[in-house]
Amino acid sequence: MVPVCSFCGEQPIVRWYEGPRFVQFVDRSTDVRSEDAWLVCAACAPLVDAADRMELARRGAWRIRAVDPERYVGRVLAHYDEAFWIPRAADR
Numbered sequence: 001m002v003p004v005c006s007f008c009g010e011q012p013i014v015r016w017y018e019g020p021r022f023v024q025f026v027d028r029s030t031d032v033r034s035e036d037a038w039l040v041c042a043a044c045a046p047l048v049d050a051a052d053r054m055e056l057a058r059r060g061a062w063r064i065r066a067v068d069p070e071r072y073v074g075r076v077l078a079h080y081d082e083a084f085w086i087p088r089a090a091d092r
């Protein structure tokens with residue numbers, strides 16, 4: 001199976017953020033030392049750097065719903081907050 005971005009489902013993957021805090025990332029899958037990781041594509045990496053949660057949620061909503069994705073942005077944002085952003089903030 002080819003890895004895809006945890007946010008939008010696109011490729012290529014350029015970062016693997018290691019859990020449980022998702023603060024540090026590695027550049028290759030072989031360097032991941034955690035059982036949990038969020039994969040990030042080239043398009044989403046600058047959005048993560050900028051903490052642009054809304055744009056990441058929009059990209060994620062397009063991934064899961066071809067019809068009316070804007071309707072799902074709030075749900076996607078809540079999921080990303082719980083699974084990625086809140087654990088990430090806990091380390092700071």
